[in-house]
Amino acid sequence: MxxxxxxxxxxxxxxxxxxxxxxxxxxxxxxxxxxxxxxxxxxxxxxxxxxxxxxxxxxxxxxxxxxxxxxxxxxxxxxxxxxxxxxxxxxxxxxxxxxxxxxxxxxxxxxxxxxxxxxxxxxxxxxxxxxxxxxxxxxxxxxxxxxxxxxxxxxxxxxxxxxxxxxxxxxxxxxxxxxxxxxxxxxxxxxxxxxxxxxxxxxxxxxxxxxxxxxxxxxxxxxxxxxxxxxxxxxxxxxxxxxxxxxxxxxSGEDYLGLGPSAHSLKGDARWFNRSSNAAYVQAMNGQGGIREPEELNADQKINEWLLTRMRTLEGLGEAEALQRVGAKQWFEWLELKQKFPDNWFQAERPLAFSTQGWLMMDGFLRAAVL
Ligand code: SF4
The missing domain is CATH 3.20.20.70 (Aldolase class I)
Known part of the structure; x- marks a missing residue:
């Protein structure tokens, strides 16, 4: 955490x-x-x-x-x-x-x-x-x-x-x-x-x-x-x-607590952020008004967030975790999609992870991959 x-x-x-x-x-x-x-x-x-x-x-x-x-x-x-x-x-x-x-x-x-x-x-x-x-x-x-x-x-x-x-x-x-x-x-x-x-x-x-x-x-x-x-x-x-x-x-999706104006937090399925105002933050802590805003994501948005975050990392998406999170159908669709993009955008030794060249161009693939 x-x-x-x-x-x-x-x-x-x-x-x-x-x-x-x-x-x-x-x-x-x-x-x-x-x-x-x-x-x-x-x-x-x-x-x-x-x-x-x-x-x-x-x-x-x-x-x-x-x-x-x-x-x-x-x-x-x-x-x-x-x-x-x-x-x-x-x-x-x-x-x-x-x-x-x-x-x-x-x-x-x-x-x-x-x-x-x-x-x-x-x-x-x-x-x-x-x-x-x-x-x-x-x-x-x-x-x-x-x-x-x-x-x-x-x-x-x-x-x-x-x-x-x-x-x-x-x-x-x-x-x-x-x-x-x-x-x-x-x-x-x-x-x-x-x-x-x-x-x-x-x-x-x-x-x-x-x-x-x-x-x-x-x-x-x-x-x-x-x-x-x-x-x-x-x-x-x-x-x-x-x-x-x-x-x-x-x-990697661990829980985090963010304190202060504009800070975001994640705990299990709950996520929220504090509004970006110093005055409102100080007032809220003194019992005058609230500062926390909940962030609700539906199931697809959660998968998209996971996809977009993980594809930023060297490790990319691992097969076991992907199968567990999105199921075989979606996972194989992503692998098929990968075939439509140049080989050198992806690391050869990992199932679905960008190379440096791929990170440079990643928006095209990710736009097509999000649910
Ligand atoms: S204004 Fe400059 S120093 Fe302040 S947070 Fe932004 S980049 Fe950093």
Missing amino acids: GLYLHIPFCRKACHFCDFHFTVNLKGIDALLQALRQEAEQASAEWKQGSFDSVYFGGGTPGLLGPQRLGPLLEHMHRCFTLQPNAEITLETNPDDLLEFGTEGWKAMGINRLSLGVQTLNPQVLANMNRAHTADQARRALDLIEASGIPKVSVDLMFGMPGQGTQELIQNAEELAARNIHHISIYGLTVEKGTALERMVRLQQVELPEEEEVAEQYLALNQVLTKAGFEHYEVSNYARNGQRSRHNSAYW
Whole structure:
């Protein structure tokens, strides 16, 4: 089981981002208090099981520093059973990491850091309104490597306006040469309501062509696999078996509890999410109004969700589980469908799992496969 805490605060609003966050930092302490209250309310329901991962996500939880998040983690220990070897991840950005250092995070029990580097091109960082510079990213990585924090992950983006494939390859090679264990690669998408969407509409930025974006995805794959990383999920690479335990639990359908505004939860057949409003969240925890919205999926939607999630993973769909979930008829229909697509989209050694080339093109197959 995984425990997720959504910390919805950021120093600056990146132009591409549509996550739930605010740059108004005044409400931090009220929100942390509300998170404690939500944990207390959820405690009885979740106390029987134990969490093997805790994930501080956001937003930028690293912005709050260990003085604020340390006591919050202690509170989680009081409300829930966290396994002694639980993976405890903190998302942070380079500038915040440099501000707080690593000792405080280590002391509070963070054993996995996820650093939002995105690119090492200073101009692209500035154009996207990131709060950090490329030099800060390098210095933050120096600090993390010297800290002995056991697991380190870096986020890198591709398809960014102003960054060509050759430079992206150099960025990936530079990062891969470091002592990091995990790299997530995300293609830039233009989300509704973001500053980037407006800039694209006003022709203030020019996005790279689709072919170039595809070329970048494949080039990253070459660099990272050559450096010993396993491409274990469409956007994720791990070295030395250091896959993200937290995300792997999502992909394999384990229960998870999400605390905080916009956080999602799954428990058995029940699933729900908290609405994306800090004010409503704080009020709800103070007994004024509700925040939880149930998510109802019918039988077909559950199968589709399983299909779409599993096909993102290296393992894809296993025959035994597929037969049990969807029955022989559906399973053989999927295998037949696979024959209509190029061989190199799929791994030869697994019954139904994409190759890297297949992940690039997966929408066509998945659109045809969903119920
Ligand atoms: S720091 Fe992360 S969460 Fe915050 S605006 Fe930027 S991308 Fe979004």
